[in-house]
Amino acid sequence: MPRKNQTLGEFIIENQSEFKYSSGELSRLINSIRLAAKVVNHQVNKAGLVDVLGAAGDTNIQGEDQQKLDVIANETFINTLKNREIVCGIASEENDDFITIEGHNDDHQNKYVVLMDPLDGSSNIDVNVSVGTIFSVYRRITPSGTPVKLEDFLQPGRNQVAAGYIIYGTSTMLVYTTGHGVNGFTLNPAIGTFYLSHPDMKFPENGTIYSVNEGNYTHFPQGVKNYIKFCQEEKDDRPYTSRYIGSLVSDIHRNMIKGGIYMYPKSSLNSNGKLRLLYECNPMAYIVEQAGGKASDGYTPIMDLEPKELHERVPFFCGSKKMVEKAESFM
Numbered sequence: 001m002p003r004k005n006q007t008l009g010e011f012i013i014e015n016q017s018e019f020k021y022s023s024g025e026l027s028r029l030i031n032s033i034r035l036a037a038k039v040v041n042h043q044v045n046k047a048g049l050v051d052v053l054g055a056a057g058d059t060n061i062q063g064e065d066q067q068k069l070d071v072i073a074n075e076t077f078i079n080t081l082k083n084r085e086i087v088c089g090i091a092s093e094e095n096d097d098f099i100t101i102e103g104h105n106d107d108h109q110n111k112y113v114v115l116m117d118p119l120d121g122s123s124n125i126d127v128n129v130s131v132g133t134i135f136s137v138y139r140r141i142t143p144s145g146t147p148v149k150l151e152d153f154l155q156p157g158r159n160q161v162a163a164g165y166i167i168y169g170t171s172t173m174l175v176y177t178t179g180h181g182v183n184g185f186t187l188n189p190a191i192g193t194f195y196l197s198h199p200d201m202k203f204p205e206n207g208t209i210y211s212v213n214e215g216n217y218t219h220f221p222q223g224v225k226n227y228i229k230f231c232q233e234e235k236d237d238r239p240y241t242s243r244y245i246g247s248l249v250s251d252i253h254r255n256m257i258k259g260g261i262y263m264y265p266k267s268s269l270n271s272n273g274k275l276r277l278l279y280e281c282n283p284m285a286y287i288v289e290q291a292g293g294k295a296s297d298g299y300t301p302i303m304d305l306e307p308k309e310l311h312e313r314v315p316f317f318c319g320s321k322k323m324v325e326k327a328e329s330f331m
């Protein structure tokens with residue numbers, strides 16, 4: 001039983017036996033993410049003080065400017081996982097290709113792959129608004145002892161064995177699931193320890209918040225426009241409140257606590273929306289479903305989609321179950 005104020009370290013040890021193929025590896029993996037999260041948290045917090053702000057000069061595969069903190073976060077997570085030799089491969093929003101990790105004695109024996117967005121919400125970095133890290137963990141499907149392949153990363157979200165996010169907000173939290181509900185841990189920055197502050201998080205079944213970039217309204221499909229009008233209509237518990245930070249982790253975290261729906265639909269500007277299936281939507285969908293919410297592309301549950309490319313995008317609707325179902329009925 002999770003106990004409030006338990007540390008994340010204690011929680012991981014106590015719950016290790018819940019993992020299907022428990023050999024301690026997944027626990028070590030989560031521990032590494034915990035460590036990297038603290039390092040990145042430190043960097044994010046001092047961002048305003050030192051010269052780590054601004055574009056690093058490179059653009060990533062999607063043609064966006066990379067911020068220096070994106071690069072730092074990416075390197076921190078990759079190096080932490082690499083040095084502990086617990087994964088056989090990593091895919092990141094910031095890297096065009098996946099990274100192969102040979103492991104002990106170059107024998108490719110490690111079981112897990114990690115997919116991540118090391119620092120999401122990059123447009124918020126320079127303006128002191130919450131950003132986040134998102135991660136997703138799978139068991140490899142190719143035989144161990146051989147180098148990891150693309151197919152190990154292109155697995156449907158249903159195969160995830162763990163997923164989580166870190167929110168660098170007014171306080172820093174690590175929220176994750178291994179398929180036994182969702183637990184949230186808050187960092188005490190003075191001593192560098194995460195404490196269980198939000199045991200067994202649950203998405204309210206219904207809510208009154210909708211989160212979407214309404215600047216794109218005229219470009220949305222008619223069904224989405226109609227649903228937004230429904231949210232704004234004066235009837236029953238509506239109009240709903242509009243809340244949009246532009247930082248996926250923060251928008252979903254808030255909606256999970258208060259009840260709401262997050263949407264990034266396709267539009268005449270982006271034919272598949274903006275968010276990436278493998279390291280943004282799938283991990284968020286796993287957390288949201290584990291918390292009793294729902295995530296879909298408007299028609300199909302996100303985790304049932306068959307991925308085709310590492311960086312593919314997908315329309316995303318997620319949040320309180322009843323709200324997502326209502327939105328789907330408009331599509």
Ligand code: AHM
Nearest residue numbers: 119120121122123213246247248249
């Ligand atoms: P990023 O990976 O470049 O940071 O983009 C992802 C972010 C999400 O966090 C956020 O929900 C969305 O992009 C906001 O996009 P927009 O500015 O188009 O509304």
Ligand code: MG
Nearest residue numbers: 093117120121
């Ligand atoms: Mg991102």
